[in-house]
Amino acid sequence: MRHSVAMSVQVDAALREHLDRPDGQEDICLATYSVSTGRTRISRLITQVELPATGERRVHGNATITGDYVLRVAAVAAAREEGLVILHSHPGGHGWQELSGPDHDAERSYSHLVQRITGLPLVGMTYSGGDQAWSAREWVIGSPIWHESVRVVGNTLRITWNDTQRRPPATTVEQIRTVSAWGEQLQQDIARMRVLVVGVGSVGLDVAIRLAATGIQHIGVMDYDTVEPLNRDRMIGATRKDARRKTPKVEVADRLMTTAATARCPEIALHYLSICSPEGLATALDYDVIFSCVDRPWPRAVMNTLGYSDLIPVIDGGINIDTFPNGCMQGASWRVQAVAPGVPCLSCSGQINMPQVALDRAGLLDDANYISQAGLHSPASQNVALLSASVSAAQLAQFVTLTVSPGGRGVYSPLRYILAAHHQEHLDGISQPGCRFEHRPGEGDKRSEFVSNTGPWIDAMAARTRKRRNFALPCALARFVASARITDRK
Numbered sequence: 021m022r023h024s025v026a027m028s029v030q031v032d033a034a035l036r037e038h039l040d041r042p043d044g045q046e047d048i049c050l051a052t053y054s055v056s057t058g059r060t061r062i063s064r065l066i067t068q069v070e071l072p073a074t075g076e077r078r079v080h081g082n083a084t085i086t087g088d089y090v091l092r093v094a095a096v097a098a099a100r101e102e103g104l105v106i107l108h109s110h111p112g113g114h115g116w117q118e119l120s121g122p123d124h125d126a127e128r129s130y131s132h133l134v135q136r137i138t139g140l141p142l143v144g145m146t147y148s149g150g151d152q153a154w155s156a157r158e159w160v161i162g163s164p165i166w167h168e169s170v171r172v173v174g175n176t177l178r179i180t181w182n183d184t185q186r187r188p189p190a191t192t193v194e195q196i197r198t199v200s201a202w203g204e205q206l207q208q209d210i211a212r213m214r215v216l217v218v219g220v221g222s223v224g225l226d227v228a229i230r231l232a233a234t235g236i237q238h239i240g241v242m243d244y245d246t247v248e249p250l251n252r253d254r255m256i257g258a259t260r261k262d263a264r265r266k267t268p269k270v271e272v273a274d275r276l277m278t279t280a281a282t283a284r285c286p287e288i289a290l291h292y293l294s295i296c297s298p299e300g301l302a303t304a305l306d307y308d309v310i311f312s313c314v315d316r317p318w319p320r321a322v323m324n325t326l327g328y329s330d331l332i333p334v335i336d337g338g339i340n341i342d343t344f345p346n347g348c349m350q351g352a353s354w355r356v357q358a359v360a361p362g363v364p365c366l367s368c369s370g371q372i373n374m375p376q377v378a379l380d381r382a383g384l385l386d387d388a389n390y391i392s393q394a395g396l397h398s399p400a401s402q403n404v405a406l407l408s409a410s411v412s413a414a415q416l417a418q419f420v421t422l423t424v425s426p427g428g429r430g431v432y433s434p435l436r437y438i439l440a441a442h443h444q445e446h447l448d449g450i451s452q453p454g455c456r457f458e459h460r461p462g463e464g465d466k467r468s469e470f471v472s473n474t475g476p477w478i479d480a481m482a483a484r485t486r487k488r489r490n491f492a493l494p495c496a497l498a499r500f501v502a503s504a505r506i507t508d509r510k
């Protein structure tokens with residue numbers, strides 16, 4: 021298992037407010053964390069900063085805390101079913117920090133007690149005042165396990181990497197133009213991110229190929245679907261042979277990404293899964309950024325959740341092409357939006373409709389009778405090759421904004437381009453009070469049940485499988501087919 025810490029930009033700001041002292045001395049404080057368990061990564065998500073009360077810490081060049089402070093916050097963490105983080109600053113430090121002898125002894129001395137009270141390992145973190153970098157380790161049986169990264173997530177994504185756990189990749193001569201856009205340091209940080217593309221149809225395939233060309237070392241592609249003849253006017257690079265043989269879409273992506281990749285040792289992970297399945301969800305939790313390139317409401321709702329609950333920013337995009345009853349084109353608009361703490365979610369900005377999500381979950385979204393009875397519209401699913409590149413371009417520009425933050429600014433409200441008016445606009449997105457997606461950023465494995473529930477998913481997949489085959493499979497067989505389709509073959 022790999023280990024990582026993540027926090028929202030709001031938590032990062034609250035911690036820096038305390039640890040960045042004007043007098044240049046070190047400081048220290050505690051916080052609580054929840055857990056996000058992926059297939060190959062455990063993330064500790066900082067949920068709340070618990071500042072010391074009067075007398076609970078002493079600043080004297082170095083900083084020390086009292087045992088009472090640790091006991092008090094450990095009890096708070098235990099009551100929330102969370103773990104405890106101890107954080108201190110190195111005011112002049114730059115980058116990932118090692119543990120000094122006194123740091124080691126102090127954290128180790130509390131680790132057994134904290135583990136006993138909270139049932140979770142003590143996490144130790146160091147803040148580098150010179151460049152706002154973070155480093156992290158956790159304590160198991162008196163020894164530190166070093167984390168791979170610390171992610172600060174919001175309208176920007178800033179990751180401090182542990183160079184010994186995930187080495188900075190050498191930039192290649194093929195990447196000279198890319199490096200000239202944002203510099204070698206950022207290129208190395210971006211190239212180390214694990215990026216997942218969910219849905220590799222017209223838009224996702226283009227996104228995945230361009231991520232590979234940029235030099236990103238590890239890219240995952242997730243899709244349980246296969247190529248059909250009607251995909252070929254939008255999946256650029258899928259061949260007639262692919263359509264005839266029903267090649268899985270992720271294998272077409274693999275072939276084209278391998279050709280385009282500029283990283284020295286690119287890793288392309290193929291996930292023959294739906295993100296709505298428990299396996300798909302756990303796989304997604306291993307990634308640092310997710311591209312949402314699907315049009316169905318349920319998977320988009322799942323990703324909308326992860327942007328907040330698990331602090332994994334999601335970049336969502338979609339297109340609408342409207343036609344007159346006679347089949348002529350009326351207009352088109354496409355829209356792109358990043359989902360992360362501090363920016364409104366897809367539900368608040370009207371991009372997903374919860375009754376549609378419920379129908380999709382129940383496997384009824386393809387049933388025209390149910391749709392009209394519920395007074396809903398089917399989600400738009402048409403896209404054309406001449407316009408899909410506009411959607412992928414808009415999503416990739418959001419990725420650059422999120423990771424490079426040119427001009428110091430990150431992602432903002434949703435963007436919409438209206439073709440007939442030749443007009444691009446910011447949409448006013450306001451987080452609704454009590455929004456179920458945004459109300460508890462960093463809740464991790466305690467995320468809303470509608471994401472992790474497995475029963476209706478199997479039924480929905482079985483219903484869809486029946487529909488695709490155009491005859492009624494016996495239910496048990498349909499379930500078998502559905503579960504076979506999502507088996508991750510890698």
Ligand SMILES: [Zn+2]
Pocket residue numbers: 108109110120123146
């Ligand atoms: Zn220290």
Ligand SMILES: [Zn+2]
Pocket residue numbers: 364365366367368369451452455456457458
């Ligand atoms: Zn919301």
